[in-house]
Amino acid sequence: MLLELDAVSKAFPTRGGPPARVMERVSLEVRAGEFMAVLGPSGCGKSTLLQMAAGLLPPTEGVVRVLGRPITAPPPEAVYVFQQYSRSLLPWRSVRDNVAFALEHRIGRRAARAAAEAPLAQVGLAGFGDHYPWQLSGGMQQRVAIARALAAEPALLLMDEPFSAVDALTRLDLHALVLEICARRKLTVLLVTHDVEEAITLADRIAVLTPRPTTVAQVIEVGIDRPRDPVATRELPRFLELRHALLERLMTRHVG
Amino acid sequence: MNITRRATLALPAALAAPALHAQAPTKMRVSVIPVLDVAPLHAAIREGYFAAEGIEIDTSTTAGGATGLPGLVAGQFRVVFSNVVSIMLGVREGLPFRFVSGASVGKDSPPDILALLVRKGSGIATGKDLEGKRLASNTRNNIVWLRGMAWVEKTGGDWRRVSTVEVPFPQMADALAGGRVDAAIFSEPFVAAALETHGDRLERIGWPISETAPGGTNAQYVAMAEDLAANAELFDRFARALHKGVDWVNARAGQPALLELIAAFSRVPLARLQRTALPAYPKGVTPAELDTLVATMQRYGLTGSYPASAGLIHRTARV
Amino acid sequence: MRAPTSGTWLVLGLLALWEASARFGWVDSPNWPPVTEVLRALWQDSVTGELPARVGGSLYRMAAGLLAGGAAGVAVGLAFALVPLTARLFGLVVEAVRPIPIPAVIPPLVLFLGLDDPMKITVVALTVFFPVLTNTMQGVRAVEAEALAMGRTFGIGPWRRAACIVLPSCLPYTLAGLRVALGLALVVTVVAEMIAGEQGVGSYLVLMQFAGRAPEMYATVLLLAGLGYALNRGFVALEHRAIHWWFAMGR
Numbered sequence: 001m002l003l004e005l006d007a008v009s010k011a012f013p014t015r016g017g018p019p020a021r022v023m024e025r026v027s028l029e030v031r032a033g034e035f036m037a038v039l040g041p042s043g044c045g046k047s048t049l050l051q052m053a054a055g056l057l058p059p060t061e062g063v064v065r066v067l068g069r070p071i072t073a074p075p076p077e078a079v080y081v082f083q084q085y086s087r088s089l090l091p092w093r094s095v096r097d098n099v100a101f102a103l104e105h106r107i108g109r110r111a112a113r114a115a116a117e118a119p120l121a122q123v124g125l126a127g128f129g130d131h132y133p134w135q136l137s138g139g140m141q142q143r144v145a146i147a148r149a150l151a152a153e154p155a156l157l158l159m160d161e162p163f164s165a166v167d168a169l170t171r172l173d174l175h176a177l178v179l180e181i182c183a184r185r186k187l188t189v190l191l192v193t194h195d196v197e198e199a200i201t202l203a204d205r206i207a208v209l210t211p212r213p214t215t216v217a218q219v220i221e222v223g224i225d226r227p228r229d230p231v232a233t234r235e236l237p238r239f240l241e242l243r244h245a246l247l248e249r250l251m252t253r254h255v256g
Numbered sequence: 257m258n259i260t261r262r263a264t265l266a267l268p269a270a271l272a273a274p275a276l277h278a279q280a281p282t283k284m285r286v287s288v289i290p291v292l293d294v295a296p297l298h299a300a301i302r303e304g305y306f307a308a309e310g311i312e313i314d315t316s317t318t319a320g321g322a323t324g325l326p327g328l329v330a331g332q333f334r335v336v337f338s339n340v341v342s343i344m345l346g347v348r349e350g351l352p353f354r355f356v357s358g359a360s361v362g363k364d365s366p367p368d369i370l371a372l373l374v375r376k377g378s379g380i381a382t383g384k385d386l387e388g389k390r391l392a393s394n395t396r397n398n399i400v401w402l403r404g405m406a407w408v409e410k411t412g413g414d415w416r417r418v419s420t421v422e423v424p425f426p427q428m429a430d431a432l433a434g435g436r437v438d439a440a441i442f443s444e445p446f447v448a449a450a451l452e453t454h455g456d457r458l459e460r461i462g463w464p465i466s467e468t469a470p471g472g473t474n475a476q477y478v479a480m481a482e483d484l485a486a487n488a489e490l491f492d493r494f495a496r497a498l499h500k501g502v503d504w505v506n507a508r509a510g511q512p513a514l515l516e517l518i519a520a521f522s523r524v525p526l527a528r529l530q531r532t533a534l535p536a537y538p539k540g541v542t543p544a545e546l547d548t549l550v551a552t553m554q555r556y557g558l559t560g561s562y563p564a565s566a567g568l569i570h571r572t573a574r575v
Numbered sequence: 576m577r578a579p580t581s582g583t584w585l586v587l588g589l590l591a592l593w594e595a596s597a598r599f600g601w602v603d604s605p606n607w608p609p610v611t612e613v614l615r616a617l618w619q620d621s622v623t624g625e626l627p628a629r630v631g632g633s634l635y636r637m638a639a640g641l642l643a644g645g646a647a648g649v650a651v652g653l654a655f656a657l658v659p660l661t662a663r664l665f666g667l668v669v670e671a672v673r674p675i676p677i678p679a680v681i682p683p684l685v686l687f688l689g690l691d692d693p694m695k696i697t698v699v700a701l702t703v704f705f706p707v708l709t710n711t712m713q714g715v716r717a718v719e720a721e722a723l724a725m726g727r728t729f730g731i732g733p734w735r736r737a738a739c740i741v742l743p744s745c746l747p748y749t750l751a752g753l754r755v756a757l758g759l760a761l762v763v764t765v766v767a768e769m770i771a772g773e774q775g776v777g778s779y780l781v782l783m784q785f786a787g788r789a790p791e792m793y794a795t796v797l798l799l800a801g802l803g804y805a806l807n808r809g810f811v812a813l814e815h816r817a818i819h820w821w822f823a824m825g826r
Contacts, residue, residue, distance in 0.1 A: 445787065
């Protein structure tokens with residue numbers, strides 16, 4: 001098991017009142033090489049879950065394990081891709097130097113710069129190394145963030161609604177990119193999203209969360225063969241069936 | 257604390273001084289004001305009298321002398337040039353100032369280094385006329401102010417009924433001509449400057465020194481008693497060099513060479529200096545002049561108990 | 576270069592008004608010389624080398640104070656913002672010292688540091704310290720949490736995170752504080768030089784005031800105005816180079 005959340009709960013202190021429990025005994029297992037999506041309504045604490053998985057936030061109760069090892073700090077195997085790419089990219093660094101930032105502290109600036117070219121090419125940004133992030137579109141900026149994550153050659157990629165801030169077409173482009181990268185590298189991915197179609201398109205399994213206090217309602221096998229095409233996949237009967245079921249589930253949850 | 261540290265550091269140097277003249281001059285920092293009174297000091301520096309005594313003088317100009325005496329207490333200066341009233345007020349508060357040398361006294365007859373100016377046509381001619389009026393002095397409770405109060409009384413006025421306004425010398429002529437004050441006590445070279453530029457509107461009505469205390473004391477050089485005790489020999493050399501400077505200045509009274517010297521250190525234009533009254537430059541300080549001064553100070557409200565004058569005069573000033 | 580702006584015309588107009596008011600006796604005082612005479616005095620004392628030497632000395636003291644106060648402001652600002660314990664320990668001291676006007680701290684500084692460069696540079700450094708401190712702290716607060724978390728997930732240590740994420744991202748704030756401090760620093764340098772000593776523009780100003788040489792006094796004033804303007808322009812140019820990204824992002 002690459003990543004394991006074992007009965008993890010999280011409570012945040014409130015002013016005056018009792019602590020607010022946002023997450024109640026969530027258990028989740030992500031196997032090596034698997035793409036798992038965590039799907040839940042807005043505000044259900046998806047990001048909190050991912051930050052605990054990344055070692056950025058300590059759970060109130062329960063344990064997070066990476067390769068069987070309990071973690072208290074960001075584990076070297078994992079890299080995080082943030083929703084707000086514009087905030088996680090460093091505006092004073094060029095695109096190349098942003099990607100190199102993932103490696104500099106390990107292999108030195110010069111080697112890191114050289115090593116930045118391949119991931120940049122992989123995300124389709126060859127030739128953009130000298131640009132600055134703020135000169136690029138939102139989709140391109142998120143590609144830079146993905147290239148930076150890939151540069152660190154992680155075993156585990158944690159993605160926090162990474163495509164929610166870009167337009168629909170760009171999102172499809174990025175889906176294609178992620179599918180291609182996962183096909184090429186044996187990456188394990190935990191993706192948090194509220195987008196049902198995105199979850200089905202990308203994931204092998206989907207964990208559906210309940211509203212607060214969050215628990216795992218259900219884990220669903222997607223069962224669509226790879227390689228997948230982000231456009232064609234959406235027309236498959238299995239896709240439509242899953243979409244229907246998941247939307248129904250999330251919406252009735254809302255109403256009920 | 258600073259002073260004792262300085263003194264102990266300076267002591268061995270002073271003892272060894274005669275042998276070391278050539279290679280290691282003793283540095284002495286002297287606080288001065290860029291006025292006519294310090295001409296002998298600059299003469300002694302320029303003529304090499306200090307160098308000949310193995311002393312290197314580092315003058316530090318302070319605006320109005322406000323930092324001079326406090327700086328002496330704090331150990332920033334070895335010697336401070338200051339007006340006698342400020343010195344005696346410090347002595348009254350128990351500060352161990354000792355007179356190292358005289359610097360300037362008024363002359364027996366006009367022209368004085370101080371003058372009282374009013375606007376032409378103001379009708380003010382005596383101290384009596386000044387009652388209820390505004391009189392400018394550069395500072396309250398200094399020698400300029402004291403001589404001004406004495407003049408008010410001498411000419412029939414009640415000094416308590418004259419309100420003193422502090423105006424720096426450089427701004428006095430404008431303040432007076434502009435009607436912001438009714439009269440002002442100027443010191444040279446600001447008297448000459450005011451009459452030069454505002455002569456059509458201002459006129460002199462009094463000579464505060466020669467009319468109240470001819471030849472009256474004005475300013476001196478002082479040092480700290482502990483420093484003098486510990487480094488008596490150094491101060492002997494200091495005074496010797498300074499007094500040679502006094503001789504140089506006195507020998508050239510009224511000559512262009514003196515005015516050129518003053519113009520060089522004070523930057524006052526030479527043409528103005530030619531119309532400027534100079535003080536007399538004494539070497540010593542006498543108990544009598546201090547006693548007279550203290551009596552004057554007591555009379556004009558600077559009351560209190562002052563120590564005996566004779567004990568304040570270091571041997572270098574008993575000439 | 577740009578064509579003269581309305582601002583330039585205003586300055587030229589004011590100078591012309593100055594000249595006329597002195598020439599035609601609208602303001603009749605030796606302390607109000609015509610601007611042409613002021614410029615002549617400026618020229619004369621410049622070619623003798625006196626003013627350039629004094630300006631150089633003042634600039635040196637100002638630069639030393641800026642450097643010392645700026646470095647201290649950044650260091651303390653970072654410490655306060657990143658290590659809450661330091662803020663709890665020293666925050667009160669800093670807040671208590673901040674509102675004291677500079678003239679009030681000069682006497683104790685003279686007592687402890689003397690009248691020479693250490694005192695003058697310290698006065699400048701103190702003036703510079705507070706705006707830089709405040710702005711640096713504000714800058715640290717503005718550092719993106721995502722950027723810091725990003726650094727953590729890549730396994731970058733706290734020192735490197737401070738140097739490579741916190742410092743660059745609060746640089747625009749620190750530089751803004753430094754720009755404010757620059758204007759104050761020149762003023763305070765001159766004031767400190769007026770207290771005592773024979774060096775610098777401040778001492779020249781006192782000397783010329785006592786000598787009753789108004790043209791030289793105003794020459795100094797003009798010089799300081801020009802110097803302040805040039806320093807600010809130079810700093811802004813430098814700032815645009817150092818944090819071009821900040822301006823490019825339209826912040």
